[in-house]
Amino acid sequence: MKLTRLATLAFVAAAFGCSTLEINTDYAPGTDFSKYKTFTLKEGKPPANQIAAERVKAALTSTLEGKGFKAAPDGGDLTVFLHFQAGKDTQINTTGYGYGGWGGWRWGGGTQTTTVQQIPTGTLVVDIVDGVSHNAVWRGVAKDQISTSATPDEREQKVKEVLAKLFENFPPGAAKK
Numbered sequence: 001m002k003l004t005r006l007a008t009l010a011f012v013a014a015a016f017g018c019s020t021l022e023i024n025t026d027y028a029p030g031t032d033f034s035k036y037k038t039f040t041l042k043e044g045k046p047p048a049n050q051i052a053a054e055r056v057k058a059a060l061t062s063t064l065e066g067k068g069f070k071a072a073p074d075g076g077d078l079t080v081f082l083h084f085q086a087g088k089d090t091q092i093n094t095t096g097y098g099y100g101g102w103g104g105w106r107w108g109g110g111t112q113t114t115t116v117q118q119i120p121t122g123t124l125v126v127d128i129v130d131g132v133s134h135n136a137v138w139r140g141v142a143k144d145q146i147s148t149s150a151t152p153d154e155r156e157q158k159v160k161e162v163l164a165k166l167f168e169n170f171p172p173g174a175a176k177k
Helices: 002-017 050-066 152-166
Strands: 022-027 038-043 078-098 110-130 136-145
Touching: 022 152, 038 050, 050 078, 050 110, 050 152, 110 152, 136 152
Parallel strands: 038 078
Antiparallel strands: 022 136, 078 110, 110 136
16 A cells, blocks of 8 residues: 555656746846836747737736836837747657576567657747837746647646746746745
8 A cells, every 4th residue: 555655656757747838037127127117018939829828918917017127008118029939849758678597698589669759849939128229138948748639727826836837937026026
């Protein structure tokens, strides 16, 4: 019984530890982010899925408002551009099955199977630009596998999680809450 629980815990830890989410952020050194109070959302490269884009816009607005910024229809202190890109990553899995000898001697044989999968991925790029100077002040990139079987509620939750991670240290230099 104890071994079964341990095996289950190991499986759960492995499943949650194998996130495919890739986050990358950068910002212009010397930028005083404390002077920015408002933001305006703009769409850069449009997505193939407009429903997903609206989901991202709503979650991004909520994320930035949670950081103390206020949405402005036009002319915000910051202009936030969203760029969407769909792609595929190739995943190659090789599994070997074999049997061998005793005492270091190898006898027998085995088989090996290799499978190639195309995994759908999505990349969200968020460019934040000073609303007056039009200079880029921050960029965040999030790339992850796209679940083709997720429900709308699961997709919404995933978007919120991705944006929370992407904006975890935004604005740069802000005190941690």
